[in-house]
Each structure stands twice: as structure tokens, then as C-alpha cells.
Amino acid sequence: MTTTADLSLSYEAAPTFSTPLRFFLTAPLFGALAGVVLLFVPDLLGSRWTPGALALTHLIAVGFMLNIMFGALFQILPVVAGAAIPNARIVAGIVHVGLATGVASLTWGLGAGSPPFLNAAVVLLGITFGVFLVAAGYGLRRTPIAQATPRDLRFALLGFGIAATLGMALAMILSGGLSLPLATVVKLHVGWAWLGGSGLLLAATSWVVVPMFQITPNYPARLTRYWALLTCAALVAWSAAVLAGFSLLEFILAIALAALSGAFAITTLRLQTRSRRSVPDNTTRAFQLAMSCMIAGLLCIVAAHRFDHDVWPVLAGILILHGGFVTAIVGMLYKIVPFLAWLHLSQAGMKAPNMKKLQPDGPIRKHLIAHAVALAVLLIAALSGSTLVVRTAGVLVMLEFGLLFANLMRVLGAYRIARSA
Amino acid sequence: MNDITTLMSHDHRSCDESFARAETAISRGKWDEGTAELEKFIAELETHFTAEESILFPRFESVTGMTEGPTKVMRGEHADMREAVERMRDAVSRRDKDDYAGEAETLLILMQQHNMKEENVLYPMCDAQLAGENLPPTLAKQLGREQAA
Numbered sequence A: 001m002t003t004t005a006d007l008s009l010s011y012e013a014a015p016t017f018s019t020p021l022r023f024f025l026t027a028p029l030f031g032a033l034a035g036v037v038l039l040f041v042p043d044l045l046g047s048r049w050t051p052g053a054l055a056l057t058h059l060i061a062v063g064f065m066l067n068i069m070f071g072a073l074f075q076i077l078p079v080v081a082g083a084a085i086p087n088a089r090i091v092a093g094i095v096h097v098g099l100a101t102g103v104a105s106l107t108w109g110l111g112a113g114s115p116p117f118l119n120a121a122v123v124l125l126g127i128t129f130g131v132f133l134v135a136a137g138y139g140l141r142r143t144p145i146a147q148a149t150p151r152d153l154r155f156a157l158l159g160f161g162i163a164a165t166l167g168m169a170l171a172m173i174l175s176g177g178l179s180l181p182l183a184t185v186v187k188l189h190v191g192w193a194w195l196g197g198s199g200l201l202l203a204a205t206s207w208v209v210v211p212m213f214q215i216t217p218n219y220p221a222r223l224t225r226y227w228a229l230l231t232c233a234a235l236v237a238w239s240a241a242v243l244a245g246f247s248l249l250e251f252i253l254a255i256a257l258a259a260l261s262g263a264f265a266i267t268t269l270r271l272q273t274r275s276r277r278s279v280p281d282n283t284t285r286a287f288q289l290a291m292s293c294m295i296a297g298l299l300c301i302v303a304a305h306r307f308d309h310d311v312w313p314v315l316a317g318i319l320i321l322h323g324g325f326v327t328a329i330v331g332m333l334y335k336i337v338p339f340l341a342w343l344h345l346s347q348a349g350m351k352a353p354n355m356k357k358l359q360p361d362g363p364i365r366k367h368l369i370a371h372a373v374a375l376a377v378l379l380i381a382a383l384s385g386s387t388l389v390v391r392t393a394g395v396l397v398m399l400e401f402g403l404l405f406a407n408l409m410r411v412l413g414a415y416r417i418a419r420s421a
Numbered sequence B: 001m002n003d004i005t006t007l008m009s010h011d012h013r014s015c016d017e018s019f020a021r022a023e024t025a026i027s028r029g030k031w032d033e034g035t036a037e038l039e040k041f042i043a044e045l046e047t048h049f050t051a052e053e054s055i056l057f058p059r060f061e062s063v064t065g066m067t068e069g070p071t072k073v074m075r076g077e078h079a080d081m082r083e084a085v086e087r088m089r090d091a092v093s094r095r096d097k098d099d100y101a102g103e104a105e106t107l108l109i110l111m112q113q114h115n116m117k118e119e120n121v122l123y124p125m126c127d128a129q130l131a132g133e134n135l136p137p138t139l140a141k142q143l144g145r146e147q148a149a
């Protein structure tokens, strides 16, 4: 009998350190760029529709979040799902360069309203997503395992695929190459990118990561079994309602989706209170902040439906993207990167310093505090509309991503010292 | 359900809880209690490894004919974890809280990524390949668990 699992579990099948690391190190640079945009275009938080706000959203969602998700997926697909990506190194190279240039061109296209840049972004990101989805789908295709996490990973990849397709359609609408109702496609794009892709991926990761690393009871079996299915079904029904223009049904389904997201966030918070680890580590704290922000963001979305004021969607965006996803991703990154450094050192037969020597707690805490302060000032900036506060938020966002970058480089430095010792 | 995946995954969680008890005691500077809890954890982990290395893996290897496959990788990771556990013991004997925290963190992540591979890939393969062998009661006995049917 031959399966790919016999190969994919071994260290030899894992990608080289540089494969995920190139994504992890590029991501904070796009995050810092978001700070630069805030500093120089401080009027962008007025509504979610300003060109600056669109550029900012994609710097964070694609430049930061998707960069790290890609890097992590190259690493974890063989481990969690037994799915080895063929020619991982070459695929990673293409995806990395394609994503970086694609985001840069998308951001400029959106911010400056430039059709040539939007068209270039469609081509670059289209190739990037296409290459990744085919390679990951090929790896996953060969894993016959019906466990919740690999199944939900497949759903998430599908969700990203739909979100990306809608995003490319949007870019073409904006550049004048396609004529479709803009508002409808935007709605669908946001729904699928947020829940169909990022939300499902975060949930699929949490099913595994929270119980294992924070030593909590497992998520309720009913949640892990049905959450992704229900969320996908509700998203499909919601999309149909949006397309058909049934606004009452659309509203009811949006509430159902918010309730599902809330159930996930609240369950995670409750599980964490039952952690057996006496000292909540930095990752646990990051998750607590992330889940609380998700819940607050959902409340802002509900408020946005009730009260027609531009500030609610902006607050929701800040809370869910910066407070929710960025925080959770950063929390996981601080576990993944030092462990990979440790793994590659010890597999090369070298004496590896322990996790906390590779990535000390102090600098992580400093970064998380800077991140929380930046979040608070961003929220105040959106509420007050004061140029000075927006600019301050911009500086803080640059600072926080700079600290993240420095912390990751610190691990790389410790890794190099240990290697040459 | 009394399949291999359920039984062995359950034992992983039980090891995790012992790990956390040792970590809690040591982080509070209760060295005697911490040493005792650490030894309990190590014994439990060793029992789990033995159940795999002497019962589960050999059956899997003889039924599938794969001796160079996933079980070899898992045995190698057991060896890595045994070394990590020794470094934890060493840190406790030196009463070095920070060093223990770092070594324990290293073991935890090493252990969890190993468990993920077993729970998501190897155990389901065992359940599929060894369905007719009725291994769970034998495994449960080695693990000192009651619930085997």
C-alpha cells in the first residue's frame, strides 16, 4: 500500500525554513505600509468607500493576512492534513512574488483610482491564487481523511477562491472592463473574503490549536462538525438573497451569519477560561483580544444595519480586521516561527536553544501592547475624525508592525547564531 | 466509539493535563510538588509511547508492510521528545524556572505537532488498516484505562 501520508509526515517532506519565512517577513512590511497611508492620507477613515480606505483594507487583508496564511498553509498542510504541496519551494516562490507585486499594484490601483494598476493586479493576483489553489487542492485531493480540520480547510480554500474571483471581477468593474452592479459584487466579495475564506480558516485552525496549546477541553463536537457546513450553507443562501434582491431574507441571513460567528468567538473565549495552563501565555492573550474584537465588530455590523451612519462599518472593519484577524494571526505566528527555527536546527543535528531563548516573552509582550494601543487609537480616530488622531494611529501602526518585524528577525538572528556555532 | 483514534487521542489529552499540572506547580515555585508532577507526566508519556511502539506500530507495520513509513517518523519524534523531557528534568534539578519554562514550551509544541500528525493521519490509517484486529482493548489495558469494551 502506498499513500502520500507516509512521506508527508516526515521532516524531509516539510518545506525549508525559508519557504514560510519569506511570507512571514514580508507581511509586516505591508502592515507598516498601512500605517504610512494613514499618516499621509488622514481623511480616509471618513467612510469605508474612500479610495484610501479601500487601499488600507487590502494592505491589511491581502498584504498582511493572506501573506501569512499562505506561508502557514505551506507549512501546516503536510502536518495537519497530510497534504504535501508538490514542488513547494517553486510554488512558494511564485506565490510570494505574485502576491507582493499584486498587492502593491492593487493598493495603488484602488488608492489612486488607476485602471492600468487594477488590471495588472487582476493578472498578478489571478496567477497567484490560481497556482496556489491548484497546488493545495492537488495535495488535499490525495488525503482521504474525513476529520473536521482538513474538511474545513478545503471549505476555506473554496471560500478564498470565490472571494478572489469576486475581487478580480470588482477590479475589472472599477477599471471599466466589466459592467456588473458594483454594490452587489462588493457585498458578496466582502462576505466571502471575511467568512468564507478568513473566518473558516481561523475556525479550522482554532479547532486544533486552542485545545492543544492552551490545554482546554475540546470544542463541542457539534460545533466542529456543523459550524463550517452551516456557515457555508448560510453564505450561499445569503448570496442568493443578495443577487435576487430579497432584502428582508438577506437581513435575516446576515443575522444568522453574525450569530454563527459570535457562537464561534464566545465558545473560544469560554474554552480559554477552562485552560489547564495556569499562566496564560502571549498567544492565549492574543486570542482573547481577537475574539473580543470579533464580537464587538459583529455588534457594529448589526448597528450598521440599524443606523445609517458611515462610522459603524468603519468601526466594524477596524475591529474585525485589525483587532480580530491580525491579533489572532500574530498570536499563532509567535508559536510557529520559533518552533520552525528550533525544528530546523535540531534536525540539522545542532544544539537548538529552547523556544523562549529563540523568542523571548518580553519583546512579544511589548509588541502586543503596541498593537492594542494602535487598535484603541484607530477606533478613536474613526470616531473623532480628527486628522491628528488618525496620523497618530498611522505612526502607531507603523511602530507595531515594525516591532513584529524586529521580533521575527530576532528569531532568525538566534537561528543563524546557533547554526554557525 | 472505541476506535483507535478516539482512545489514543483521549490519552494524548490526559498527558496534556499532567503536563499542565507540572507546569503550574513549577511556575509557582513549588519545586517538590512540581518534581513529583513532572515525574507523573513523564511516566504517563512513556506509557503512551510504549503502547504505540510495542503494540500499535508493530501491528500497523506487519499489516501494511510499511516499516520505513509513518511509524518510523513517529518513533523518531518519540526519541526527540524523550530528549526534551530530559532537559526539563535537568532544569528542575537546577531549580531554574526560566529554563524550565523554555524547555517545557519546546516540548509542548513538539508534542502537539506530533499528536496532530497521529490524530489526523496515522490513527485514522490504523483504524482503516487494523479494523479486524480489535486492538483498542489491548491498547487500553497497556494505557491503564478502564473503558475498553
Ligand SMILES: [Fe+2]
Residues within 6 Å of the ligand: B049, B052, B074, B078, B114, B118
Ligand atoms: Fe506517538
